[in-house]
Amino acid sequence: MIGAIADDFTGGTDVAVAFRRAGLRTIVLFGPPVGDEPLPAHDAIVVALKTRTIDPDEAVRQSLQVAAWLRAHCAEQIYFKYCSTFDSRPGGNIGPVADALADYLGAGRAVVVPSSPEHDRTQYLGHLFVGRQLLSDSPMRHHPLTPMTDSFIPGVLGAQTTQRITLIDHREVRHGRERLRALFDQAEAEGYRYLVVDSVSAEDLAEIGAAATNDVLVTGAAGLAGGIGAARFARLAPGRSPTERLDADPVGDVPGAVLAGSCSARTREQVAYMRARHDAYFLDALRTPDSEALAAAALNWYDHHRAGPAPLVYSSLAPTELLTVQDALGVDRASTLLEAAMGRIAQGLVERGVRRLVVAGGETSGAVVTALGVRSGIIGDEAAPGAPWIYTTDTTPLALLLKSGNFGDVALLSRAVGGHHEKEIAP
Template sequence: MIGAIADDFTGATDVAVAFRRAGLRVLIFFGIPADDLELTAADAIVIALKSRTIAPDEAVRQSLKAGAWLQAHGMSQLFFKYCSTFDSTSRGNIGPVADALADLVGAPVTTVVPSSPGHDRRQFMGQLFVGQNLLSESPMSNHPLTPMTDSFIPRVLQSQTERPVRLVDIRTVSAGVNAIAAALSDAELSGDRYAVVDAATEDDLRVIGAAILDAPLVTGAAGMASGLGIARARGLGLGEMESDDSDPVGSAVSVVLAGSCSARTLEQLAEMKRSYPSYRLDAVKMPDPDALADAALAWFDSERPPTAALIYSSLPPDELRATQEALGAQRASEILESATARIAQGLIERDIRRIVVAGGETSGAVVSALAVSGGVIGAEAAPGVPWIYTGSEPRRALLLKSGNFGDKDLLVRAVQPRQPAKDLA
């Protein structure tokens, strides 16, 4: 069985749906489950952490605890999931966490595969591309917490670890499973501990997945989870999962909570604001998170939206810089995440049953505030963005969207009224 550890909540849903699409039975947990939890049958278990931007030592501690839990519950392979844009800084957290997990499982060589063609992320000769642009020339270069200014992933990873890193480039991947396996064996003999592997297509990822099927530790984005999941499903004699659009919540008022400042989220917000009422959280004018949340909820109560509403703190780069200069980047982030979490709690108190969240950090804050321990993975609203249905009554629907995911109409589609379908329980 595969045990996955994701460094944020949207990444966890992304990897869970990749495994599910491959035909595996998947359970997802937000945070590390209790030791005495009774598990239903599964081929893969995903644990969502909120460790991408916390202190490296704490990220390592949480990840090791999750890894130990997965091992104790029968997972024979660990998968460390990070973003397909390799979001990190020179301090980590990808390198330190990968080092710790490799030691935990005794991995001689660990593959590093950030490519995810389904999300338009591809690596060629070690250079990571976002669409047609190098990572360093994409909007990720302006990320408020993890600006990515270098596209050469072996060098980015090497800045975070003292262990030797090598590149397995597209020429080896194109040569097939045996060539990749030979390159990994050579890396082990040479003392290299990490192999950053190119991939430009879904077929490349399937080939890599077959080559590393028995590796004790694999790291990568959701694309690699898909390739590995397909290889695992074939080994189990399973076919790809048939689509299931069942929705136990049905038509209900929807609220979008957006904190991501990515270019794609800003486009999606612009589309939504044309048709639905919206409210902006302004931390400069109101730096008290409780007061900020109370004002937003008062607006929601007065607005009484019949179908959907938007509450957001997302800003374009110039306005974001001004906010960070006024409050400090860390304080601004803490104020807005805390306020958004409180708003989510207030929405549940108002019996809002469908919540869409844009942004990995924002998703983590909301899910934690609502004490959602896990759920059933439903249909995808966009590639890697599935609906999650809570198990207890009243059933609620969550959509956790990574900042850069989805087309410009995703949020508008997500809040459109729908009819109830058969219960997923």
């Protein structure tokens, strides 16, 4: 069994759907598991945490707690999942968590593979690209919590760990799994703990996944999870069918709403597209720097001033506007305030009968899921690559779409909130 630990909630759903696509029966849990409730038959368990930007020591504590729980539930391999843009700060949290997991598991090595070609994230000669741009030239350099200003992944990771790091570049990856397995063994024998591996295609990820299939610790984004999942599925009982799809959307035609907190370029495009077609309310943290008051005003608008169904509540800002808010309130205070407001708004919307929530942004998704008390869910179909519907199993029945900031076509928010399944609109 594979046990995955994701550093945010959208990342958890992303890796869960990658395992599911590979044919693995996958369970997703939100937050550190509580108790020892019976679980349905599974090949993979994904535990989604909210550890990407918290204090490194607390991120390590939560991750080790989950790793111990997963091992107690027969996980042979731990998959540490982070973002395909390697979102982190100079002090962590990718390095500290990976170090702690490797020590706990007795892992002599761990591959590091942020590449996710499906989402246009590729790595060549150690440099991570977003489309045709280096990571450091992409909009990720303006991320409000984890600005990514360096594209060389061995260097970014090197600032977060004292362990030795080596690069296995694409010239070696092209030789396939046997060559990679030999290089992994050689690097470990030479004292390297982290093996940063290039990948520019799904075929590369399949070879890397096959080469690392017996490693006790693997780290990467959802792209490598697909390669690991495929290698794992190939070893299951011969003739077993891949995971079946849900017959239908179990929530059905219900009231919906969109909560957008991401400031990514794609989310801002999606917000603009939706604002032209739906009622929208902006959370102005500068004008009202109080989460309770912000939430109360938004819910009052929902009750008395919106004209149509499926509204949008958003706090997404362009980089210059975001900087103004951060200068006035502080980076952490602004983020905490808006996340708390979004959580309160989600609670209020559910109390008012909303049963379909589309949430844009990893931190916002974490705040919403936590506020609603959601602990587990069934993975449904994808509304966009890496953004599946989640149907809650332990609370009021809800359909949740937790979307990483840069995922999806421009119409995703407005399309998904109605539960529709039209084709994507090209960028």
